[in-house]
Amino acid sequence: xxxxxxxxxxxxxxxxxxxxxxxxxxxxxxxxxxxxxxxxxxxxxxxxxxxxxxxxxxxxxxxxxxxxxxxxxxxxxxxxxxxxxxxxxxxxxxxxxxxxxxxxxxxxxxxxxxxxxxxxxxxxxxxxxxxxxxxxxxxxxxxxxxxxxxxxxxxxxxxxxxxxxxxxxxxxxxxxxxxxxxxxxxxxxxxxxxxxxxxxxxxxxxxxxxxxxxxxxxxxxxxxxxxxxxxxxxxxxxxxxxxxxxxxxxxxxxxxxxxxxxxxxxxxxxxxxxxxxxxxxxxxxxxxxxxxxxx
Amino acid sequence: xxxxxxxxxxxxxxxxxxxxxxxxxxxxxxxxxxxxxxxxxxxxxxxxxxxxxxxxxxxxxxxxxxxxxxxxxxxxxxxxxxxxxxxxxxxxxxxxxxxxxxxxxxxxxxxxxxxxxxxxxxxxxxxxxxxxxxxxxxxxxxxxxxxxxxxxxxxxxxxxxxxxxxxxxxxxxxxxxxxxxxxxxxxxxxxxxxxxxxxxxxxxxxxxxxxxxxxxxxxxxxxxxx
Ligand SMILES: Nc1ncnc2c1ncn2[C@@H]1O[C@H](COP(=O)(O)OP(=O)(O)OP(=O)(O)O)[C@@H](O)[C@H]1O
Ligand SMILES: [Mg+2]
Numbered sequence: 001x002x003x004x005x006x007x008x009x010x011x012x013x014x015x016x017x018x019x020x021x022x023x024x025x026x027x028x029x030x031x032x033x034x035x036x037x038x039x040x041x042x043x044x045x046x047x048x049x050x051x052x053x054x055x056x057x058x059x060x061x062x063x064x065x066x067x068x069x070x071x072x073x074x075x076x077x078x079x080x081x082x083x084x085x086x087x088x089x090x091x092x093x094x095x096x097x098x099x100x101x102x103x104x105x106x107x108x109x110x111x112x113x114x115x116x117x118x119x120x121x122x123x124x125x126x127x128x129x130x131x132x133x134x135x136x137x138x139x140x141x142x143x144x145x146x147x148x149x150x151x152x153x154x155x156x157x158x159x160x161x162x163x164x165x166x167x168x169x170x171x172x173x174x175x176x177x178x179x180x181x182x183x184x185x186x187x188x189x190x191x192x193x194x195x196x197x198x199x200x201x202x203x204x205x206x207x208x209x210x211x212x213x214x215x216x217x218x219x220x221x222x223x224x225x226x227x228x229x230x231x232x233x234x235x236x237x238x239x240x241x242x243x244x245x246x247x248x249x250x251x252x253x254x255x256x257x258x259x260x261x262x263x264x265x266x267x268x269x270x271x272x273x274x275x276x277x278x279x280x281x282x283x284x285x286x287x288x289x290x291x292x293x294x295x
Numbered sequence: 296x297x298x299x300x301x302x303x304x305x306x307x308x309x310x311x312x313x314x315x316x317x318x319x320x321x322x323x324x325x326x327x328x329x330x331x332x333x334x335x336x337x338x339x340x341x342x343x344x345x346x347x348x349x350x351x352x353x354x355x356x357x358x359x360x361x362x363x364x365x366x367x368x369x370x371x372x373x374x375x376x377x378x379x380x381x382x383x384x385x386x387x388x389x390x391x392x393x394x395x396x397x398x399x400x401x402x403x404x405x406x407x408x409x410x411x412x413x414x415x416x417x418x419x420x421x422x423x424x425x426x427x428x429x430x431x432x433x434x435x436x437x438x439x440x441x442x443x444x445x446x447x448x449x450x451x452x453x454x455x456x457x458x459x460x461x462x463x464x465x466x467x468x469x470x471x472x473x474x475x476x477x478x479x480x481x482x483x484x485x486x487x488x489x490x491x492x493x494x495x496x497x498x499x500x501x502x503x504x505x506x507x508x509x510x511x512x513x514x515x516x517x518x519x520x521x
Contacts, residue, residue, distance in 0.1 A: 205384045208378065
């Protein structure tokens with residue numbers, strides 16, 4: 001396309017937006033509203049995911065050791081633990097440390113510990129962190145069979161329930177997000193189709209006086225670019241305002257829940273929303289035109 | 296310039312608008328097409344600029360069979376033909392100036408040149424003062440003159456007009472006919488479908504009479520009496 005045509009197309013696109021004021025407003029609003037809903041949902045699902053991962057990371061396996069193992073036996077157990085695929089990290093907790101930890105978690109029962117300290121009943125142990133939380137039961141089984149390990153604990157019931165819960169949440173979130181994405185695409189492209197349909201006569205006339213398809217398409221696609229990017233920019237603003245409000249409200253009532261506020265994620269979401277709006281704005285008008293260009 | 300061989304046009308609803316007609320119009324000719332309403336005049340005109348295709352037979356314009364165009368070639372083909380539609384077909388959201396300039400924009404004419412030529416034709420049709428009006432703010436005759444201006448602004452070698460004086464008083468009609476005469480003198484072929492028998496008689500040009508979807512008479516020159 002030559003410079004002259006580009007300038008002409010740009011001028012036409014701006015003129016058309018102004019002249020079809022109501023239709024332009026409807027299109028921008030549709031983009032803004034649907035993308036805002038989509039963006040907020042993405043943030044919520046991301047948080048759900050983050051929340052689930054957070055919970056999962058807290059899961060660990062405790063391997064309690066038999067009494068009176070030598071240092072080399074302990075090292076051997078550690079090696080055996082680390083040899084297992086799913087085991088990421090192993091921390092040794094001596095019986096003294098275990099007691100101290102316990103004491104700290106029960107400060108109000110100090111008297112009780114005075115007697116226990118004389119003859120510490122807690123065993124040495126390894127705290128085992130895994131790569132894949134789904135593999136916890138199998139890993140625990142493996143650890144149980146290592147010689148020198150007396151007992152294994154990982155809160156079987158809680159872990160299993162938690163895992164099903166996070167799995168379900170993730171699945172539901174993804175499915176819902178996918179559906180909303182489709183609905184957004186459908187709504188926006190349909191609105192654009194309507195604006196193009198309203199101008200089908202104009203398109204036909206342009207063809208009859210000798211305009212090529214691209215000559216007609218450019219202003220429409222630029223219009224789509226403007227409407228798509230403008231609508232998505234407003235929606236990005238709305239998304240973060242609403243997200244901020246939600247966070248403030250939640251922190252007021254349950255302050256300890258971790259939320260995603262890192263800039264990297266916000267930027268990724270903003271950029272994705274922007275390009276999503278831009279792309280369906282542009283392609284939407286391009287595709288809607290096809291039918292009417294055949295004159 | 297225009298050749299039609301055994302052309303039949305049957306619309307989708309089954310109506311036969313043209314029934315096996317053959318016509319030949321030479322370069323630089325000035326031809327009227329007359330006939331009662333519904334005879335098939337507009338259909339004949341639409342075949343010339345390829346808004347429609349014949350159901351049977353061949354239509355050759357400028358040596359090219361309109362059935363054999365590639366999609367991409369059609370716009371370039373149409374730029375050589377100035378069309379005045381029976382229903383004007385002005386773009387409602389564009390001003391008079393823009394409706395006319397559009398024909399030049401598609402050929403990437405420089406902006407200055409566009410201005411010059413548009414004001415030139417606006418003067419020819421007497422609409423300079425309405426350049427910035429929208430079509431809906433115009434009278435029927437003014438819309439018609441805008442349509443004429445648009446059709447002739449890029450000096451096409453063929454001008455086809457469907458009832459170009461249908462909405463005009465006799466005086467304006469004669470002025471419009473003078474414009475057609477002028478562009479014909481400059482070398483354009485002109486084909487006009489019309490009802491205005493008195494003006495046609497005055498003009499004393501070749502006249503093709505279409506009746507009942509067939510060509511009834513082809514009068515080389517002189518008065519038409521139907
Ligand atoms: N798009 C169409 N679809 C179906 N039938 C059509 C169509 N256009 C025209 N016809 C029919 O074809 C016949 C010829 O129509 P055409 O428009 O060519 O007549 P005309 O001679 O131009 O008439 P007028 O003087 O009233 O403009 C008419 O019977 C009309 O009803
Ligand atoms: Mg007609």
